[in-house]
Amino acid sequence: MAKKLFMFEKPLGMRDTLPFLYELKKQVRSVMAEEIERWGYEFIETPTLEYYETVGAASAIADHRLFKLLDQQGHTLVLRPDMTAPIARVAASRLYEDGNPLRLAYNANVFRAQQREGGRPAEFEQIGVELIGDGTVTADAEVISLMVALLKRVGLGRFSVAVGHIGYVNALFLEILGNEERASVLRRFLYEKNYVGYREHVKSWPLSSIDQKRLLDLLSLRGGTDVIEQAKTLVTSEEGRRSADELAALMAALRTYGVAEAVKLDMALVSHMSYYTGILFEVYAEQVGFPIGNGGRYDDLLAKFSRPAPATGFGLRVDRLIEAIGETDVRDDIECIVFSQERLAEAVELAEAKRAEGKRVVLQHIAGIRDIDAYSQRYRSIVYLLGRSGRDGQ
Amino acid sequence: MLTIAMPKGRIFEEAVELLRRADYALPPEFTESRKLVIDVPEENMRFILAKPMDVVTYVEHGVADLGIAGKDVLMEEERDVYELLDLQISRCHLAVAGLPGAKMNEIAPRVATKYPNIASTYFREQGEQVEIIRLNGSIELAPLIGLADRIVDIVSTGRTLRENGLVELERIAEVTSRLIVNPASYRLNGGDIERLVDRLAAVIPQP
Structure with missing residues (x-):
């Protein structure tokens, strides 16, 4: 139904x-x-x-x-x-x-x-x-x-760009866990922001205590450029080191651009399960x-x-x-010209002149307005071209 | 200032105790108050008291930076928040229960629960087709009066089940309270949140 x-x-x-x-x-x-x-x-x-x-x-x-x-x-x-x-x-x-x-x-x-x-x-x-x-x-x-x-x-006030590198995460997981299935289990925990589940899983697998620590340390790799050096000590593979080097080069370039202070590294950032292939980022603002x-x-x-x-x-x-x-x-900044029938030509001329100056102008016949007080409230300024006098009231 | 959404009721007192152990100076009358918003200027914190199920909503929308929520609520609501710490308090588990020996009705199998999402996922995983009936409380009533064959609910001591003549049939998941954080707060108030996490982590009882 x-x-x-x-x-x-x-x-x-x-x-x-x-x-x-x-x-x-x-x-x-x-x-x-x-x-x-x-x-x-x-x-x-x-x-x-x-x-x-x-x-x-x-x-x-x-x-x-x-x-x-x-x-x-x-x-x-x-x-x-x-x-x-x-x-x-x-x-x-x-x-x-x-x-x-x-x-x-x-x-x-x-x-x-x-x-x-x-x-x-x-x-x-x-x-x-x-x-x-x-x-x-x-x-x-x-x-x-x-x-x-x-x-x-x-004019956005406070905001923060979190930057990570999925190549680094994948390299670390693969060199410790050895297969893509397990890597993808951990990747999903990071994607779902479930650090509790991530830790529980790492601890439940039969890994050496050093490897467990490497995986757990990943979660606290957040902050400025110094994080990259720590990140490098966790990986041994070519791929992992190259990814860390890319982040170092990125941060250097961002300093050159003068935007490095808006950026924070987060090595555990996984914003999609499979789409991204390298450096990735998310931006958050206050409020x-x-x-x-x-x-x-x-x-x-x-x-x-x-x-x-x-x-x-x-x-x-x-x-x-x-x-x-x-x-x-x-x-x-819309101006309004309210006119009566006999002054239509004058009103059109005035509107065209104002529009030519780039102003926004409403042209409104007085007979079309039901409540002139309420109507005039809507506009910042209003010009009346009413009656035959030829003088315009403001 | 950090705003923390706290669940009213059972979890609240345990959470307050944990915060006190972590050396947060919360006023003595804290747990007795009926106020919904409690400011603790000494700690630069604001607490808001919400229904347990709603804590995740406040945190996801960012009106609270952090919150304390049961894993049951997190599983049911699947909100986009960081789950940073297992606080190891308010331990219980999610279970399927029913009358002893009662079989599932084969024509119209029904499950009553406060957790329709968890229940539906669980039975779909098992390949069972059941109708989920959503209730808001006193779930134990459902099998007693024939509304449903099974219930899915949290069990802590099992006393409520026993007193109503029900038995636990399957265990779905372990539940404890978690510290959750809004993703934007996590990025923008990282320092304050990290300190809170570290202080709490240091006093969490080990299981």
Whole structure:
């Protein structure tokens, strides 16, 4: 039996953006887009609908969180759950031709089904960049620095970027545990942030006390650059050391960019079970309990579109960012001209002149207003062109 | 300032005792108060008192930096929070119970519980198809009056089960209270939280 819908109801997790919030979003979005463009990234758009088999399967978002539907030929479609997979598709098919680095940016709504607490947004706006075809650590440093630059530009107060390296975690697990199954058990505990379960599991396995300690020490490797030296003492494999060296190079580059103080290392950071392949990060801000953005290196994704290439990038959630920035004064500077019929020509002329100066002007016939007091409250300034006098009252 | 969400009831007193052992100067009338928000300026801490099931919600949304929650609640709610310490207090376990010798109804097997998510996952793992009936308390009543064949609930001493003529049939998981932390607080107030974790870790009773 279908539940009866209320008159004003929207599908679960879908929201309207009313003028005040729209204005806020627009400001934040345009400041960030401008900064992204200054760094030479080019914006692109991709379709809202993609094929489930290609983009849906390649996406980092879990299957049960995809909105799926069928097209008329019976293909399964998804509402894009992120922008990284569509951009990888475009890059692989069209733009990434000569193998040289490609800098792309996006600003789009993405869709993720929510199961818990129906009020959580299932559609939200993301702004972000993808740097494709550059496997160097400077590429990682560039995207993190750009993200920090954006957060500073929009006036975000306190925030912190947690940076880790999944290659390091995997190398440590593999050299101690010897097989991928056990490694993936521990990785899942870190992904679920369940450090209690992680410790219990490590202690329950028949490992030497030195190896147990190495695995347990991983959890406390958090902080500044000094953490990297400690991290190096835990691993012996080539891969593990190389990952630690990459983090050292990253921190050096971030210092050059002048953003190192916003960054904290966390060697136990695992923000996805399998998607990322190297340096990865999450960003948190005061006043918001959830991450406002995340990103990292995903060198395996382009290969899913038959065009292997290294890539890194980030996505910021505009809604959470606005929550973190808090209420700012973005009263829309709209002027209103209220006119009566006989002065229409004059009103149109005045409005055009003001619009030509870049002002926002509402032109409203007096006869269309029911309550002039309430109406005039809405606007910062109001000009009356009424009657035949030819004089305008303020 | 750190805000800590505490579960009202049984766990609260044990948690307060643990904090005192960790040298936190909590006022003597602390546990008797009926206030829902208690500030302890000497320690730069604020405590909020919530229903045990709601502690994880406050922490996930970041209105509390930390919280103390039973593993049962964490398993049921599956919230995105850091589980940093096993406090080894309020020990109990999650179990399946029923009337002695009573078989599952083959036509309409029913399980009553306060933990629909845990119960459903458990029986799906076993490959059993059961109907889960959600109750909010006095779960032991369900098999006695024929609402369900089995219950899933926490058992500490087993006294409530015994007094109602029920027996424990299967053990699902061990439960103790955990220290949980909001991910953003973990990143932004790392120092304060780390100190609290270290001080608590030093006084946790070893099992």
